[in-house]
Amino acid sequence: MEALASGVPGTKLSGFSRQRVEHRGCHRAEALISNAIRASREQPNTYLRSSQLSYNASAKSVHLVKSYMHVPVKERKLTGKTFYSSKACTFDEDIGEISSNNAQEKVGVLLLNLGGPDTLEDVQPFLFNLFADPDIIRLPRLFRFLQRPLAQLISVARAPKSKEGYAAIGGGSPLRRITDEQAHALKLALEKKNLHANVYVGMRYWHPFTEEAIQQIKKDNVTKLVILPLYPQFSISTSGSSIRVLQRIFREDAYFEGLPVSIIESWYQREGYVKSMADLIEKELSSFLKPEEVMIFFSAHGVPVSYVENAGDPYRDQMEECISLIMDELKSRGINNSHTLAYQSRVGPVQWLKPYTDEVLVDLGQKGVKSLLAVPVSFVSEHIETLEEIDMEYKHLALESGIENWGRVPALGCTSSFISDLADAVLEALPSASAVSKAKRNSSEDDMDPLQSIIKLFFGSILASVLLLSPKLLSLFRNNLL
Ligand SMILES: C=CC1=C(C)c2cc3[nH]c(cc4nc(cc5[nH]c(cc1n2)c(C)c5CCC(=O)O)C(CCC(=O)O)=C4C)c(C)c3C=C
Numbered sequence: 001m002e003a004l005a006s007g008v009p010g011t012k013l014s015g016f017s018r019q020r021v022e023h024r025g026c027h028r029a030e031a032l033i034s035n036a037i038r039a040s041r042e043q044p045n046t047y048l049r050s051s052q053l054s055y056n057a058s059a060k061s062v063h064l065v066k067s068y069m070h071v072p073v074k075e076r077k078l079t080g081k082t083f084y085s086s087k088a089c090t091f092d093e094d095i096g097e098i099s100s101n102n103a104q105e106k107v108g109v110l111l112l113n114l115g116g117p118d119t120l121e122d123v124q125p126f127l128f129n130l131f132a133d134p135d136i137i138r139l140p141r142l143f144r145f146l147q148r149p150l151a152q153l154i155s156v157a158r159a160p161k162s163k164e165g166y167a168a169i170g171g172g173s174p175l176r177r178i179t180d181e182q183a184h185a186l187k188l189a190l191e192k193k194n195l196h197a198n199v200y201v202g203m204r205y206w207h208p209f210t211e212e213a214i215q216q217i218k219k220d221n222v223t224k225l226v227i228l229p230l231y232p233q234f235s236i237s238t239s240g241s242s243i244r245v246l247q248r249i250f251r252e253d254a255y256f257e258g259l260p261v262s263i264i265e266s267w268y269q270r271e272g273y274v275k276s277m278a279d280l281i282e283k284e285l286s287s288f289l290k291p292e293e294v295m296i297f298f299s300a301h302g303v304p305v306s307y308v309e310n311a312g313d314p315y316r317d318q319m320e321e322c323i324s325l326i327m328d329e330l331k332s333r334g335i336n337n338s339h340t341l342a343y344q345s346r347v348g349p350v351q352w353l354k355p356y357t358d359e360v361l362v363d364l365g366q367k368g369v370k371s372l373l374a375v376p377v378s379f380v381s382e383h384i385e386t387l388e389e390i391d392m393e394y395k396h397l398a399l400e401s402g403i404e405n406w407g408r409v410p411a412l413g414c415t416s417s418f419i420s421d422l423a424d425a426v427l428e429a430l431p432s433a434s435a436v437s438k439a440k441r442n443s444s445e446d447d448m449d450p451l452q453s454i455i456k457l458f459f460g461s462i463l464a465s466v467l468l469l470s471p472k473l474l475s476l477f478r479n480n481l482l
């Protein structure tokens, strides 16, 4: 192996990711290096840290290893685990022919998603799974043993309200069907691009569970795996939670420990995604009588403020960056509508990201906005929060508040430009697949001595009883706020 070029200095940065691009034939070696340098300069917030190009004479291939860093849009003090703040960066350069899989290689793509109840009977157990997730209800370590009893309590209390919502959209979530369709479309798109891969679906809170998909991947003897969460932006509560489940499984299974894996943590910044969103918005705007007067209303799923401000969740930064990329794309097409971003679907009594969608709608109506186009932006399938919350609740509220013309952009679903871009993301991620090293256990609780555990349990139980029987909590149940 002969090194051809290396080294580009970086600047003050806060995390880095590595991408390996394989290119057949060495005639474009110099061009690739200069492209990489140019691309790193053109990528906002991204800097090429180093690059190394080597030529393998026997394989007749050139390897370009690019290490580059990402600086978050706004510097925030991250007190949480830095694991959550990194993201896989990709260049939109033409990397030439990507090697299609050889005979022994079995590529798998695992799509991660939230999952939803198939029937009304599934609603309460689905909610239990959701609230039992420590990435959804983040209890202090001392109270972790309360996670499941609390999940039981909250899921039973919330089920009637959730059931009404699912009943209004046909008696269950469409998420499983749509995600299966996306998986099928992605498999076809990959085949078109010369990659034969099995595409699996792993849901976090309902069937088919991530654990089921993982068993199938092992059965199929997959030799390289790309993990693709179907959330454009990363949040601790969505992609982070699913990746945490995978990390636990991988740690405990020798097969997965040795399996080359590549995780695409977020992809809201991909040109294909941004353009596909802009296409949908442009099309929907044209259905208004006076398209130029329509306000584009991005409605993102909220998360509690504490995720962003205390736990280092990059979600809000990524969401803001995503909106500005979509608006830039629209501007480049001569579409200069006004726009705004608000957060929907808050649950429970804590503070969530603001401004809240319902409050902004009322405000805009009062200020005299007459035409509004709602754009769901955290998720790429139709689901309860688009079909019920936006199309029914928010539409009703908007019309009541003085907005006269209402429209809603559909979710991307199986839009071909979008699926084709996801396929490109998979192809670009494949070369960097590497075995997941055995993560160090960092839970001091696992190593706690038995006496310490008993003391914690004792005081924890007293506090828990006080908490659970507190008038505030009981009134929340009565008022159906949970
Ligand atoms: C209680 C905390 C919740 C956080 C944090 C949260 C983050 C979050 N969720 C999505 C996407 C979806 N959530 C969906 C349903 C749903 N989510 C919560 C709670 C939190 N979500 C609940 C209680 C429910 C159930 C429905 C309800 O009772 O309101 C779904 C819908 C699935 C479906 O069945 O159609 C999606 C999708 C994102 C993107 C996100 C953080 C960024």
Ligand SMILES: [Fe+2]
Residues within 6 Å of the ligand: 301, 345
């Ligand atoms: Fe949610």
